[in-house]
Amino acid sequence: MYARIEETEFQGAPVLTVATRDGAQATIALNGGQVIHWQPAGGHPWLYLSERACLDGSSAIRGGIPVCFPQFAEQGPLPKHGLVRTRPWRLIEQRSESDLVMLTLGIGSDRETEALWPHAFDLELTLGVGANRLDVELAVSNVGESALSFTAALHTYLQVHEVELARLEGLKGKPYQDKRDGGTIKVEHLDALVVDDAVDRIYTDTRRPLRLLDGGRTLSIVHEQFPDTVVWNPWVEGAATLGDMPDRDFRHMLCVEAAVAASPVTLAPDESWWGRQSLIDERL
Numbered sequence: 001m002y003a004r005i006e007e008t009e010f011q012g013a014p015v016l017t018v019a020t021r022d023g024a025q026a027t028i029a030l031n032g033g034q035v036i037h038w039q040p041a042g043g044h045p046w047l048y049l050s051e052r053a054c055l056d057g058s059s060a061i062r063g064g065i066p067v068c069f070p071q072f073a074e075q076g077p078l079p080k081h082g083l084v085r086t087r088p089w090r091l092i093e094q095r096s097e098s099d100l101v102m103l104t105l106g107i108g109s110d111r112e113t114e115a116l117w118p119h120a121f122d123l124e125l126t127l128g129v130g131a132n133r134l135d136v137e138l139a140v141s142n143v144g145e146s147a148l149s150f151t152a153a154l155h156t157y158l159q160v161h162e163v164e165l166a167r168l169e170g171l172k173g174k175p176y177q178d179k180r181d182g183g184t185i186k187v188e189h190l191d192a193l194v195v196d197d198a199v200d201r202i203y204t205d206t207r208r209p210l211r212l213l214d215g216g217r218t219l220s221i222v223h224e225q226f227p228d229t230v231v232w233n234p235w236v237e238g239a240a241t242l243g244d245m246p247d248r249d250f251r252h253m254l255c256v257e258a259a260v261a262a263s264p265v266t267l268a269p270d271e272s273w274w275g276r277q278s279l280i281d282e283r284l
């Protein structure tokens, strides 16, 4: 039996569902080009998706792995997190073997994006689903005639049993911009970050793998070419302002985002850039 890729609907919106022979699963929403579910073979889901998430493209999907491009957060004049997380992406290519599924989705600039941001771009998001891993690679090409600069993120919402009991390792010694303290630059001194309050930080130069320990399971998080890691949890007050997330769900999610946020990437005409985030369940 081979892996399966199906085009179907979830809450009335177009999605692709993927299953490998050994039982790993993923679901990808075409609106936003967004992975909304990933479960390693024989394991539990590692991505948080709000039960109030809206998938019809009218707003961003709260959960999974939103793609932020060409602007991270509010770091510029564009809509928060840029232009592609609510737009329809298309399936460009699919490939499956028994234990690996690869999909490439794409989106390009159009009249609407160029009215907001006068650059011609082409994005490809390649997803690899294997027994115990999910690889997400974002490739950006400048297909216009002038240079463009962007910031970006794979805004990964990880699902945790209880956020105060989860530990995020690998950030010790790294500088971070504390967005909750006016962007003050601080240095992480903890061996493992434990989130017990609102957190919104851009850690820079985070090139070594991270590990998330959550209730007896461990996830390795490996970023290639994404120099920064954003850690975000809205906590009680922040969650109360999010209409698309139940109040108590902040306890069951932690965003650990592969980002290029502290300094933009600049591409000359015909140049490309790529960055990858790999999530690896260490149980297998």
Ligand SMILES: O=P(O)(O)OC[C@H]1O[C@H](O)[C@H](O)[C@@H](O)[C@@H]1O
Pocket (backbone or CB within 6 Å): 060, 073, 080, 081, 155, 179, 200, 201, 230, 231, 232, 255
């Ligand atoms: O609510 P959203 O627009 O999806 O943004 C959610 C969060 O994304 C990032 O993690 C930013 O660092 C936060 O400042 C922001 O609040």
